[in-house]
Amino acid sequence: MNYKITTYGCQMNENDSEKISGMLKELGHVSVDDENRADMVILNTCSVRENANDKFFGHLGHYKKIKKEKPNLILAICGCMMQQDSVVAEVKSKHRHVDIVFGTHNIHEFPGMLSDHMEKHEMVVGVWQDGGEIVENLPVDRKYDFKAYVSIMNGCNNFCSYCIVPYTRGRERSRSIESIKLEVEALAKNGCREVTLLGQNVNSYGNTLEETIGFATLMRELAKIDGLERIRFMTSHPKDLSEDLIEAIAEEAKICNHIHLPVQSGSSRILKEMNRKYDKEGYLKLVEKIKRRIPEVSLTTDIIVGFPGETEEDFQDTLDIMEKCRFDLAFTFLYSPREGTPAWGRKDQVAEEIKHERLNRLLEIHHRIGKEINENYVGKTVEVLVEGISKNNPKNLSGRTETAKLVNFPGDASLTGEIVKVKIIQAKTFSLDGEIVK
Numbered sequence: 001m002n003y004k005i006t007t008y009g010c011q012m013n014e015n016d017s018e019k020i021s022g023m024l025k026e027l028g029h030v031s032v033d034d035e036n037r038a039d040m041v042i043l044n045t046c047s048v049r050e051n052a053n054d055k056f057f058g059h060l061g062h063y064k065k066i067k068k069e070k071p072n073l074i075l076a077i078c079g080c081m082m083q084q085d086s087v088v089a090e091v092k093s094k095h096r097h098v099d100i101v102f103g104t105h106n107i108h109e110f111p112g113m114l115s116d117h118m119e120k121h122e123m124v125v126g127v128w129q130d131g132g133e134i135v136e137n138l139p140v141d142r143k144y145d146f147k148a149y150v151s152i153m154n155g156c157n158n159f160c161s162y163c164i165v166p167y168t169r170g171r172e173r174s175r176s177i178e179s180i181k182l183e184v185e186a187l188a189k190n191g192c193r194e195v196t197l198l199g200q201n202v203n204s205y206g207n208t209l210e211e212t213i214g215f216a217t218l219m220r221e222l223a224k225i226d227g228l229e230r231i232r233f234m235t236s237h238p239k240d241l242s243e244d245l246i247e248a249i250a251e252e253a254k255i256c257n258h259i260h261l262p263v264q265s266g267s268s269r270i271l272k273e274m275n276r277k278y279d280k281e282g283y284l285k286l287v288e289k290i291k292r293r294i295p296e297v298s299l300t301t302d303i304i305v306g307f308p309g310e311t312e313e314d315f316q317d318t319l320d321i322m323e324k325c326r327f328d329l330a331f332t333f334l335y336s337p338r339e340g341t342p343a344w345g346r347k348d349q350v351a352e353e354i355k356h357e358r359l360n361r362l363l364e365i366h367h368r369i370g371k372e373i374n375e376n377y378v379g380k381t382v383e384v385l386v387e388g389i390s391k392n393n394p395k396n397l398s399g400r401t402e403t404a405k406l407v408n409f410p411g412d413a414s415l416t417g418e419i420v421k422v423k424i425i426q427a428k429t430f431s432l433d434g435e436i437v438k
């Protein structure tokens with residue numbers, strides 16, 4: 001069969017889709033880009049965004065029409081949304097044109113569910129409520145040869161009051177250091193230059209393992225692998241970022257000087273209500289410590305604007321932390337209540353127009369600082385891992401520095417996957433322009 005996977009949401013979902021695709025390819029099925037050519041469509045869903053459920057069910061309605069014209073099309077749905085009982089119940093009662101439903105903990109069961117469906121021609125539903133041991137050695141159909149996501153742990157134990165992830169991805173479980181090393185060694189052998197280690201909170205890697213292995217130890221071990229040139233990671237919870245990790249980043253050349261450190265709010269009061277377990281002062285001290293030890297570090301963050309009860313004074317603290325930390329990049333979100341989370345249904349919601357107005361003020365500061373930081377790169381020569389032809393200009397290549405800056409420059413597509421030296425000639429708010437240095 002030809003199949004098409006559409007992935008929503010974060011890198012964890014992208015990595016899961018690569019595994020689903022790996023299993024299907026191993027069975028002889030063929031991935032296609034054009035959905036019209038597909039015999040099977042797989043939707044890997046995300047439940048983080050506002051109105052995600054409404055949009056998703058609207059989308060399912062669209063496939064009802066398609067299946068009238070193409071009754072043999074197999075429609076499989078999976079991902080975080082399927083971990084919500086209410087979603088699965090609605091699919092079962094109102095969307096009988098769906099063929100297969102599975103969750104985030106049992107993607108390895110998909111091939112079995114597919115053959116069940118093909119044999120019985122009925123809807124097959126299997127969603128595990130929690131993850132057991134992490135299933136190792138699933139085939140992975142990677143999007144790129146030269147860079148790869150490697151998931152090092154699943155789940156999260158933090159229960160931030162706005163977040164659905166602990167309910168959809170279950171409790172934290174770490175993979176063993178041996179299995180991660182084997183995977184990264186195999187990748188490096190096949191020409192992979194850069195790995196991004198994935199977990200909801202990589203700083204607590206190892207907590208569920210019998211041996212006492214921290215995230216810094218794992219990174220140092222991976223840095224010994226020949227052929228591998230860059231190690232990235234995400235996401236770091238500020239409450240668990242250790243001195244050891246800062247030292248490992250400072251000392252190991254292969255560990256990229258980039259930390260994504262979601263602050264979420266600058267107000268200690270709001271951080272408490274978010275259950276983040278650090279306050280403004282603690283976060284500022286941590287950033288100061290990181291910048292002192294790794295002066296060239298690039299810091300990126302996530303910020304939620306308009307958490308319930310956020311006052312102008314609270315928001316001023318967010319603006320202040322933005323000025324003080326001088327983030328290279330901030331992913332900003334307007335708070336939207338997620339059903340099933342502790343903050344769901346709070347009465348003190350911030351009005352939409354106030355949220356938007358605050359977001360605009362935040363972005364103004366963010367854009368100014370981002371441009372100022374990028375201007376410091378002008379005239380410097382940086383190493384860029386070439387990711388391919390630029391999306392905006394087919395004459396340009398684009399790639400990233402170890403500090404995760406996006407760089408565009410003229411060059412030949414054959415350089416994709418190589419690390420090249422580029423002299424920066426112009427700074428933009430979110431990217432740099434340069435030229436290759438011979």
Ligand code: SF4
Nearest residue numbers: 156158159160163165
């Ligand atoms: S650390 Fe908080 S925001 Fe991140 S996944 Fe866990 S609960 Fe969600």
